[in-house]
Amino acid sequence: MRVALFLTCVNDALYPDTGRAVVTLLERLGVDVDFPTGQTCCGQPQYNTGYRRETEPLVHRMAKVFAGYDYVVTPSGSCAAMVRDNYPRIGAKARAEGRGTALGKAADALVPRVVELTEFLVDVLEVTDVGAYFPHTVTYHPSCHGLRMLGLGDRPVRLLRAVRGLTLIELPGAEECCGFGGTFSVKNPAVSTAMGTDKVRNAASTGAEVLCGADNSCLMHLGGLLHRQDQPLRPLHIAEILAATEQDATATEPTETVIPA
Missing domain, CATH: 3.40.50 (Rossmann fold)
Structure with missing residues (x-):
């Protein structure tokens, strides 16, 4: 099983300890995690502000960077939702405007493989007890x-x-x-x-x-x-x-x- 970490912009810039924690956790559970260094923003800020066309290159980039992985795990519900809910909309809009199917195909190739961290743990690894100890x-x-x-x-x-x-x-x-x-x-x-x-x-x-x-x-x-x-x-x-x-x-x-x- 090939697994990649999609860290997200917020975590990369402000909360790197969260990314380290994800890797520590998954490796403890026997999962080898890759970190593709070509990853950037998923485009959520642009898309939510109304700049749909400016988001499109990021859809292509995300699909390219994470190609070949079975799962793309992210510790961010908002970024996971951006990919899974909005990427298909972006692709469908481009198709409806007569600009071809490449964007939709890029979205279709990526969307099913993107999972939020707790989904990956519970649904894919089928664990709830991850061996953690936190006395608070x-x-x-x-x-x-x-x-x-x-x-x-x-x-x-x-x-x-x-x-x-x-x-x-x-x-x-x-x-x-x-x-x-x-x-x-x-x-x-x-x-x-x-x-x-x-x-x-x-x-x-x-x-x-x-x-x-x-x-x-x-x-x-x-x-x-x-x-x-x-x-x-x-x-x-x-x-x-x-x-x-x-x-x-x-x-x-x-x-x-x-x-x-």
Whole structure:
């Protein structure tokens, strides 16, 4: 089985530890992971802002870079949803405009092989207990793309429940949007902030130490609000929790509780 990591722009630029955690986790489960260095942006920012034509070269590039892999695993529900939901639309639009079928064929070749991390673990590897140890209280925020477009359902929660030492606390209003929405937060900052503030209030009410998510774009938005409010709650990608082991915990000072950054 040939597996490639699609890291995504946000993780590459701001959260490289998430990518490292994915590789650590998958290798622990016996999966060899490649990282094609030619990967760039999937085109989601351009497409969501209305620049469909500017997105098209990125569809071709993604299909070329990840050709030959059985699975393309990404720790981002939003980028996985971009490929699986919007690439076929882009190809169909190009075909309808009489510009040929090459774009649609590129999309068709890639779409079935792109999976979000928790999908890959639960559906492909058929595991929920990944051997993780994380002795902290955690509440989980499901991102909109993962929840609504990918239909991740309870996959992330099942994985978290199997982590030794972890106490999972239900997040009130979990299915409500956090307000990030990519360029939505730029174009509608007041609404975005209000939505994020509601989410942060609900998360803080749980008393959890960690706010977990499967998409760092949402966690970046919520993390900024938590920081400005001086909240002790820390945002953390699910990959970093699942990659943690008892050895990691015992490597810290015995009197210090350390939550991975």
